[in-house]
Amino acid sequence: MSVAHLLTVLENDEFIERIQKRPEAFIGTTGLVGLENLLVQTINGLLEFFIEKNQGKIAIQLSRQQISFQVSSTRPLVFEQKQVDLEPPFLYLSVLQAFSKQVGISIDQEKQRTIFIYHQGQLKKRLLLPIEETQERIEVLFWPDTQIFGTESLSYMRVLQQCQQIAMLNPGLKILLTQEEEQKNLFYYPKGLSNYLFEKDNPLTRKAAPIIQAKQTELALVQFILSKNHAPQVQKTFVNGHYPSLGGTHYEGFLDGVVAAFNQFLEEQHYSLSVTADSFLAEFDFVLAITIPKPRYTDATKTILRNTELYEVVKEVVFDELQHYFQRHPKWLEQGRIEGNE
Template sequence: MTESGNPGQPVAVSEYDASHIQVFEGLEAVRRRPGMYIGSTGERGLHHMVYEVVSYAVDEHLSGHADAIDVTIAADGGIRLRDNGRGLPVEAAEPTGKSAVERELTDLSFGTRPCTGYGVSGGLSLGLSVVNALSSRLTVEIHRDGHRWTQEYAKGIPVTPLTRNEETREHGTEIAFLPDADIFETTRFSYETLSQRLHELAFLNGGLAISLTDERPVRPVRHHHADGLLAYVAHLNPYPPSLVHSPAIGFGSENEDRTLSVQVAMQWNTWSPGEFRSFANNTRTHEGGAHEEGFRTALTSVVNEYARRRGQMSADDQDLTAEAVQEGMTAVVSVKLAHPVFEGSTRTRLSNPEANTYVQEVVRRHLTDWLDHHPNQATAIIRHIVHASTGHGKW
């Protein structure tokens, strides 16, 4: 097991080839019922197309092979995305004889992609093949194996073979696509929507630089946060005079077989009722689930135990409620699992019971340790919570 205050450094794994692609079925069903695959044919589904491509680049970062992603809203309204990872595999695969990249772009599949140090990948849907199927035009350019490779598609169908071009020492993948106007209600991407999500991903993946450029008006932005979730909490807590304590609390851990990891950052303030954001495999879990339940359970227990141990609560006092403990608390919890299970078609509630158990274990151990090593800040936090509980009449 590896633990640190600034977790999330993955183990680099170099193997990534045609054998990693598992075929499910063809793409006709995607064009017939796109909402089943990307949620809707409105703005939400349109932007999900970008997130699906970005998730592949994030996986390269998680595997230790990429540290930069460049996203561009092109002048023609399409999207162009480039990463500096290994590049999608180009070798032919049996028994079809198709190149691995063509299979990735035309077969409805869950490509396990690069195996990360956690045994997880960021994408939660069906990948590049869905984006290809729903685009009137898609081109892929790969720098791998000493050459530049290119191929073009139209509505999911290859219109050129995979072509080996000039030699190069570069590495990475560039995908450009234009959403099909016959499928989507709108094909105009929102700069603000994309920027918000990419900024979020930069927080969740410390050390990964993500840039966004809009060629419609020229307005580039670059997100890069070495401190990860600590920087995220600082972003959500923009008023230093209102902070109950500083620094913020941050910790993380991963299990022994690296199939489950958790990162946590939190800080109390006096200016807001509090804000809690949770993520599973880089996707916002708006409806919460097992990881949120584990966090809230452990948080309430640790705060009550510490307050009694330090004499800020007597044996006769009632326990501080979960509501009081979370008053004014800004927190971000991010878990990554090898086999996430989500409830509902929106996939916004995590169901894995092991996430509840592991998050509880990590929070109990690390939060208790932080409070013990920061007695002045801990005293201020407990005083704030007791005051909040008295004001709400719940203690």
């Protein structure tokens, strides 16, 4: 990220004004819910700085008047980010700028610290300071606009749950959350989706080992975990860290891929059973996490996603990965004791 590039992002008055006119398109709503959405969107945006997320750390500090984010890694940070379709790079920084009273950004790079302070969208101070440290680091301080979000403070527990979820969806990422001197939590889940499943539900009712698969395609990274459970409690799908509560084509592709893979293997093994979407949902916990470089939605605003191309990719990946797994572990179905339909 060059200084000129950053200035272009933060000082695009026309684009920032467009964001301010349509907050629902960028943060879903105003008030505390909108502020929480903005926080989650910012964390997910900051992940783009990492070459490998499992080497990265994001420290978040909450106070009554400001929120700070500090990004660091054991590896160099990725400062050059390309425009995706019509969306400019670092969109989340423009959104922060649009809904802030003040934004401060500090960049440590090549033994130099560059600091920008903006007040109501206007650059008020710029500093260049020599530093001895060689580690690259980025810090963002955000003073929310109370006319947009109100004066009530964010719930620490709500933010904690969001940070925990992001850490679970990004194996090895460290997120440190603090609230002044009162509370402090570190989230680190090296097993990713497996950690998510077992943190969210009691594993005592499970049968057979979970199936954990991941595959990178040209369109998306598809990761999923399945676990047989006679009382399923965890059935979640995420796209770029966002949970569309009403599902969408990615969810439909997942179910169709699962059902097709199970039924093909049951037929090959001469089981007199078949699996439907309903019977699968009645017997299995699962988590599906998809990462796509060109999302056709804005984070935290959609309750249902529609993307025909993504449906086909997810269905194919899930079917292929389960098919290969069953070929390597033919006894898994016996251990799992799928009820299915006679």
